Amino acid sequence: MFCNSYLDYFSLFLSEHNVPVMDIWDKKKRSEIMSKIRSKDTKPELILRKALFARGFRYRVNDKRLPGKPDIVLLKYKTIIFLHGCFWHRHEGCKYAYTPKTNTKFWIDKITSNTERDKRNLRKLTILGWSVLTVWECEIRHKYKHDITPLVDKISVAIQNNLPHKIALRFYGEKENEIILVAEDVVEYRENPK
Numbered sequence: 001m002f003c004n005s006y007l008d009y010f011s012l013f014l015s016e017h018n019v020p021v022m023d024i025w026d027k028k029k030r031s032e033i034m035s036k037i038r039s040k041d042t043k044p045e046l047i048l049r050k051a052l053f054a055r056g057f058r059y060r061v062n063d064k065r066l067p068g069k070p071d072i073v074l075l076k077y078k079t080i081i082f083l084h085g086c087f088w089h090r091h092e093g094c095k096y097a098y099t100p101k102t103n104t105k106f107w108i109d110k111i112t113s114n115t116e117r118d119k120r121n122l123r124k125l126t127i128l129g130w131s132v133l134t135v136w137e138c139e140i141r142h143k144y145k146h147d148i149t150p151l152v153d154k155i156s157v158a159i160q161n162n163l164p165h166k167i168a169l170r171f172y173g174e175k176e177n178e179i180i181l182v183a184e185d186v187v188e189y190r191e192n193p194k
């Protein structure tokens with residue numbers, strides 16, 4: 001896996017290992033790195049997107065027009081999928097949702113504000129008529145690491161159960177959501193370092 005810069009690479013490493021070790025940096029550097037981590041197409045997101053794409057779902061990614069800039073937006077199904085990092089969004093009962101022993105107050109405040117924002121976004125999206133699914137990173141990194149099929153099955157059932165009318169399987173070959181850039185996303189991870 002190659003990225004354009006050392007910072008990219010390091011951010012990716014941190015995000016891949018769920019390691020919030022940014023305590024060692026000053027505030028400016030830390031917030032720079034945190035925003036890098038959040039905004040990058042992290043690997044679990046690519047895995048999930050590719051699996052959904054292979055299952056015939058077409059979607060937009062990181063749609064800025066919607067509250068919370070959802071990771072995956074399935075227009076046809078009026079369904080949104082958030083892929084949440086267990087640490088950043090405090091996955092209840094998950095071992096990756098721990099509280100760091102240094103700068104503890106900073107992390108508690110940060111993560112509490114994340115989860116409060118998540119709740120606000122969920123409310124707004126629900127009012128707008130969207131069904132919202134949350135997938136946790138530990139499911140992709142660990143639980144379904146070797147075979148994502150059961151997870152995609154679950155998601156697929158959830159998506160299709162939200163349908164007001166059963167129009168499942170008609171989405172193959174349709175053009176309306178061709179915005180999805182699966183190929184480009186994969187390429188990004190194969191770039192040679194400059």
Ligand SMILES: [Zn+2]
Pocket residue numbers: 086091094095096097136137138139
């Ligand atoms: Zn988790």
